[in-house]
Amino acid sequence: MSEQxxxxxxxxxxxxxxxxxGYIGGVCAxxxxxxxxxxxxxxxxxxxTLLAGGAGIPLYVIGWALIPAEGPERPVVSxxxxxxxxxxxxxxxxxxxxxxxxxxxxWGVWFSDRLTWPLVIVAAGGALIWRQSQAxxxxxxxxxxxxREAVNRVGIGVALVVGGALLFLSLNDSSVRDxxxxxxxxxxxxxxxxxxxxVRLVRGLDAERAARIRSQERAEVAAHLHDSVLQTxxxxxxxxxxxxxxxxxxxxxxxxxxxxxxxxxPAGTAxxxxxxxSAAAEVESDHHVPIEVVTVGxxxxxxxxxxxxxxxxxxxxxxxxxAGPEPISLYAEVEDGRAEVFVRDRGPGFDPEAAxxxxxxxxDSIIARMQRHxxxxxxxxxxxxxxxxxxxxxx
Amino acid sequence: xxxxVIVDDHSLFRSGVRAELDGLVEVLGDAATVDxxxxxxxxxxxxxxxxxxxxxxxxxxEVIRQVGEKRPAQRFLALSVSDAPExxxxxxxxxxxxxxxxxxxxxxxxxxxxxxxxxDAVFSPRLAGFVLDAFASLEPVEVDPELDQLTAREREVLRxxxxxYLYKxxxxxxxxxxxxxxxxxxxxxxxxxxxxxxELSRWAVQRRLVD
Numbered sequence: 001m002s003e004q005x006x007x008x009x010x011x012x013x014x015x016x017x018x019x020x021x022g023y024i025g026g027v028c029a030x031x032x033x034x035x036x037x038x039x040x041x042x043x044x045x046x047x048x049t050l051l052a053g054g055a056g057i058p059l060y061v062i063g064w065a066l067i068p069a070e071g072p073e074r075p076v077v078s079x080x081x082x083x084x085x086x087x088x089x090x091x092x093x094x095x096x097x098x099x100x101x102x103x104x105x106x107w108g109v110w111f112s113d114r115l116t117w118p119l120v121i122v123a124a125g126g127a128l129i130w131r132q133s134q135a136x137x138x139x140x141x142x143x144x145x146x147x148r149e150a151v152n153r154v155g156i157g158v159a160l161v162v163g164g165a166l167l168f169l170s171l172n173d174s175s176v177r178d179x180x181x182x183x184x185x186x187x188x189x190x191x192x193x194x195x196x197x198x199v200r201l202v203r204g205l206d207a208e209r210a211a212r213i214r215s216q217e218r219a220e221v222a223a224h225l226h227d228s229v230l231q232t233x234x235x236x237x238x239x240x241x242x243x244x245x246x247x248x249x250x251x252x253x254x255x256x257x258x259x260x261x262x263x264x265x266p267a268g269t270a271x272x273x274x275x276x277x278s279a280a281a282e283v284e285s286d287h288h289v290p291i292e293v294v295t296v297g298x299x300x301x302x303x304x305x306x307x308x309x310x311x312x313x314x315x316x317x318x319x320x321x322x323a324g325p326e327p328i329s330l331y332a333e334v335e336d337g338r339a340e341v342f343v344r345d346r347g348p349g350f351d352p353e354a355a356x357x358x359x360x361x362x363x364d365s366i367i368a369r370m371q372r373h374x375x376x377x378x379x380x381x382x383x384x385x386x387x388x389x390x391x392x393x394x395x
Numbered sequence: 396x397x398x399x400v401i402v403d404d405h406s407l408f409r410s411g412v413r414a415e416l417d418g419l420v421e422v423l424g425d426a427a428t429v430d431x432x433x434x435x436x437x438x439x440x441x442x443x444x445x446x447x448x449x450x451x452x453x454x455x456x457e458v459i460r461q462v463g464e465k466r467p468a469q470r471f472l473a474l475s476v477s478d479a480p481e482x483x484x485x486x487x488x489x490x491x492x493x494x495x496x497x498x499x500x501x502x503x504x505x506x507x508x509x510x511x512x513x514x515d516a517v518f519s520p521r522l523a524g525f526v527l528d529a530f531a532s533l534e535p536v537e538v539d540p541e542l543d544q545l546t547a548r549e550r551e552v553l554r555x556x557x558x559x560y561l562y563k564x565x566x567x568x569x570x571x572x573x574x575x576x577x578x579x580x581x582x583x584x585x586x587x588x589x590x591x592x593x594e595l596s597r598w599a600v601q602r603r604l605v606d
Contacts, residue, residue, distance in 0.1 A: 294524035329559025
């Protein structure tokens with residue numbers, strides 16, 4: 001109802017836009033409230049001016065820009081700000097497009113003046129849709145809570161794009177007779193309308209995937225801690241009266257957690273170093289003597305390496321019987337195919353020449369095993385300094 | 396008596412180390428954060444700082460860096476539950492003179508502290524293993540054998556440390572003096588810190604990724 005505007009701005013009771021009850025900027029609603037009539041009447045009048053050449057549009061924009069909104073005590077002040085922002089962006093986009101079009105025309109890069117207004121309108125509508133779809137992230141969670149204005153703005157954006165497209169088609173109708181142009185225009189319009197949602201959808205999917213991966217990782221960590229650390233802590237509490245057992249439990253758990261944290265070979269992976277580490281872990285949990293494992297280099301676990309691991313295991317078992325509380329050291333070095341393993345305990349040691357029969361037996365089994373696979377085993381020991389078994393498997 | 400400051404964000408662990416070191420070395424104080432540690436070290440001027448590697452606010456590396464600006468001669472012994480190679484190599488290259496894991500016994504720790512205070516280096520078996528592995532697997536691209544390779548003797552000493560031998564046992568086995576063993580270890584430490592090869596750090600990261 002733009003025709004009434006000059007008459008109604010002058011009376012003493014101030015005219016206020018009513019954005020909360022309006023569809024666009026609340027100008028029509030404001031007039032209706034001021035006049036005390038149903039806003040639908042004013043809106044119908046406004047639409048009529050559109051059909052009669054569009055004179056209402058600039059008047060409406062002026063009215064929207066000049067008439068202040070209802071009092072600032074309303075709780076939607078912040079929303080008002082975004083609203084104005086959104087409209088400003090759309091208007092700015094339209095002006096920019098117009099400027100660009102005029103510039104092109106000035107330069108002579110031009111084919112038809114009939115392109116100008118459709119382009120400007122579509123640009124404003126596209127900006128509106130885009131802006132609205134990007135500026136309401138909090139509305140994403142709950143569609144039902146989308147503010148009505150947002151929906152309206154998007155609706156107007158869509159209407160502008162569609163209107164621009166139709167205007168373009170109607171202006172060009174006479175010159176182009178085939179069906180290609182309408183289809184192309186329709187496609188462009190649909191693309192402009194749907195692109196923001198598509199972008200948002202993709203972003204949303206990305207965010208969702210990231211969140212899902214995070215929660216999966218968290219669940220995995222939680223599951224691992226449940227299966228391992230919490231179980232062990234429960235066992236430790238139960239066995240609190242047996243310090244050796246508790247220490248062994250703690251060490252086994254430490255070893256396992258470390259392997260998991262360092263992302264090192266899972267148990268059973270076929271390398272020499274991995275096999276030595278799991279052999280040490282087994283002996284440690286069977287015999288309750290700490291074993292410090294240090295490995296340098298690595299090699300695939302072939303038949304000879306398997307024999308080396310078996311011999312090492314024997315040596316570890318043997319050492320753990322005599323080591324006392326001091327840790328056993330296991331050092332393995334693989335270089336150029338030559339593997340060396342040292343198993344050292346800090347037990348009482350013995351004189352190899354006068355070894356007791358049972359020790360000799362184990363020793364022989366280690367030595368015999370190594371020799372069968374082309375390796376050597378040497379035992380160094382003197383009473384009082386502990387024992388070291390040296391296993392060498394050369395290529 | 397050698398004086399130390401304990402830096403660790405774990406209060407239970409701090410009091411545990413204090414109790415273990417009681418009577419063996421003089422514990423001047425302890426600190427739980429990087430800022431606290433820097434202030435504490437600069438004020439108390441201990442012979443050796445026992446330094447945790449992982450702490451909020453930059454960890455042991457940050458403490459070494461900040462103290463190093465004011466007191467470059469300060470000696471650090473890294474003490475950590477972590478035995479990840481990149482942690483170990485990083486803290487040694489930052490300037491720590493040794494690295495031991497938290498499972499070390501009180502007597503051994505006190506011994507390590509005294510050794511650091513005297514200017515020597517302390518390698519745990521695992522650190523020795525890392526160093527051997529790093530220097531063995533690196534291709535000698537740059538020709539600087541002074542820094543980029545270990546001598547046969549240094550390798551021998553490191554291998555014995557990795558096998559669990561104490562310095563004096565190594566000396567006895569190799570027929571050299573304990574001082575000579577210490578000199579070899581210090582030389583290796585110098586190479587670790589001064590070697591210009593970035594491969595060392597890359598090795599540490601790769602080892603963890605590849606293993």
